[in-house]
Amino acid sequence: MKTFFTQPIGNLSRQNAILFLAINVVFIAVEFSGITALDAIEDLLNFVWGFSLASIIIGAYYLAEGHVPEYWRSAHTILATVIILGTFLEITDYLDGGFLPMYFFWAFNSLIYSLTLRGNGVFRPILENLTIAGALFLTIGASLTLFFSFEIPESFELVGFAGWSLLVIGFSLGNYFAWGDKSTSSSEME
């Protein structure tokens, strides 16, 4: 158990990236199939979702280290905290619906992060572009509701789902492969 929690950030991030992707696949499957078998553990799944996302965000600073200013570490700490706290607020059911500012903040930061690192070779180009496209979709969608009280019509829900999927796939697999590439290049240099 000690080895699990004290393993290098690269390993932890890769495991959490896969976990994050898996949880999202489960959420999407539940949403589309309408099954209720997982209702009892919905809060638990929500907690794991927040925990895995926060872990990836903490690791993302170390991936970008050297390409971004040092104060980005504090920004990543703040973003991870927002994700954890936002998830808890969703679990406690005090919010009517989801905690939209959290999703906006995550998407907006992912957009800035990916655009800043674009072309630096940290992430694989295809996954980098998927993340940018997904983050852009989500930032615009969340902004419309959050700042202009614009309710997105149901006919556009599929577009929103596509944007969400792009961000989740790009973000999780992007981090997974980036950590793999980083450890490979580090061992080659040694």
Add this chain to the structure above:
Amino acid sequence: MKNFALQPISVQAKSQSLVFIFCNLYQIAEAGAGFDGGGFSIFVNLMWGFSLSAVIIGQYELTKEQVPEFWKTGSAILATVVLLAKCLEVTNPEIDTTAFYFFFFFNLLFGSFATEGIYKPIYLYLTAAAALCGLLFTGADIFFDYTFPESLQPLFLLIGVGFTVGVGYGNYDAWNKN
């Protein structure tokens, strides 16, 4: 004031450990005797969160030779979560902060696996036992809507004492050794 804020983390963490012990003892006495300290109780409640946050930040400094560097970020997040939970409770006692404490106990339990040799075994085991019980109680509540029967209430007192001594005095003692 400047000297207080700029004192070394070891001195700060030791002082805050003592504040944390006091807050716990006050709250145990308040619950046991059934009195209500009014505004002072709210102040103690807030100080509980503040002192625990300081202890958590200090914990990373105590353990940094044994844990990866990203634990520093994790500690900052955990300290924020604890402090915010207390701020929410003080603002509105109706707000359910169980999930915040589940996260805290989760980190406390698994953190104790990585801190062998830093704390005396007795404090480490007390912390781990209290964290495990806390994790079970809070987890059952938020994820499965299960509340443990009242007959188990005395166990809460044991957890409170284990927590006070394990986390509070355990940290004080560990900083003394350093």
